Amino acid sequence: MDLKGMSFDSPLLSTLHQMLDASDEAEKSFNAPTRTYFRDAKAMAATPADVKEFPNSYVFIVDMPGLKSEDIKVQVEDNVLVISGERKREEEKEGGGVKYVRMERRIGKFMRKFALPENANTDAISAVCQDGVLTVTVQKLPPPEPKKPKTIEVKVA
Numbered sequence: 439m440d441l442k443g444m445s446f447d448s449p450l451l452s453t454l455h456q457m458l459d460a461s462d463e464a465e466k467s468f469n470a471p472t473r474t475y476f477r478d479a480k481a482m483a484a485t486p487a488d489v490k491e492f493p494n495s496y497v498f499i500v501d502m503p504g505l506k507s508e509d510i511k512v513q514v515e516d517n518v519l520v521i522s523g524e525r526k527r528e529e530e531k532e533g534g535g536v537k538y539v540r541m542e543r544r545i546g547k548f549m550r551k552f553a554l555p556e557n558a559n560t561d562a563i564s565a566v567c568q569d570g571v572l573t574v575t576v577q578k579l580p581p582p583e584p585k586k587p588k589t590i591e592v593k594v595a
Contacts, residue, residue, distance in 0.1 A: 485500060485501070485521075485548045485549070485550045486500070486501050487499065487500040487501075487521075487550055487552075488500075489552065493578075494577060494578050495575050495576060495577050495578055496554070496555070496558060496575070496576045496578070497573060497574070497575050497576075498519065498521070498552060498572075498573070498574040498575075498576070499571060499572070499573050500521055500550060500571070500572045500574070501570065501571060501572075502523075502567060502570055502571065502572045503570040504525065504543075504570060505523060505525060505567070505570070506567075507567045509523045509524060509525070509526070510522075510523040510565075510567060510572060511523055512563070512565045512572075512574055514554070514560045514563065517553065517554045517556075517558070517560065518551050518552065518553055518554065519551070519552040519554055519563075519574065519576065520549065520550075520551050521549065521550045521551075521552075521572065521574065522547070522548065522549040522550075523547070523548060523549075524546065524547045524548070525544065525545050525546060525548065526545060527545050554576060557578050557579045557581075558576045558577075558578065558579070559576065559577045559578060559579045560576070562576070562577035563575065563576050563577070
């Protein structure tokens with residue numbers, strides 16, 4: 439079939455476009471990541487963190503410029519440390535008519551997840567936010583004491 443001679447309002451081309459559009463929509467709905475996934479991934483990537491290991495603890499250092507402690511949530515879920523919160527746009531104190539000329543500071547939700555090692559004591563976690571830096575300290579569990587050999591008495595049969 440020669441497509442060069444077909445006009446753009448041809449019924450065949452119209453049907454073909456509808457079928458392609460429908461298949462695109464179906465593919466998007468089944469295979470594409472959700473908007474929430476992209477939002478969460480972006481939030482996680484935009485929250486830089488350092489992790490240090492000390493002899494008795496793990497320390498997570500996360501930049502949180504301009505945030506108050508009530509805007510930050512630190513939780514442990516199934517041995518995973520979750521740091522989340524929301525950076526909100528500052529309310530302008532002047533009257534109306536104020537508009538942004540440039541907006542580069544990120545606003546919105548943020549989140550980071552860290553899998554904790556087996557020796558992390560999830561009952562001994564502290565979090566301090568000072569000068570825009572959140573420091574979360576997770577104490578380590580003491581190493582298990584080595585088991586002493588158990589002597590079994592050998593009986594005469």
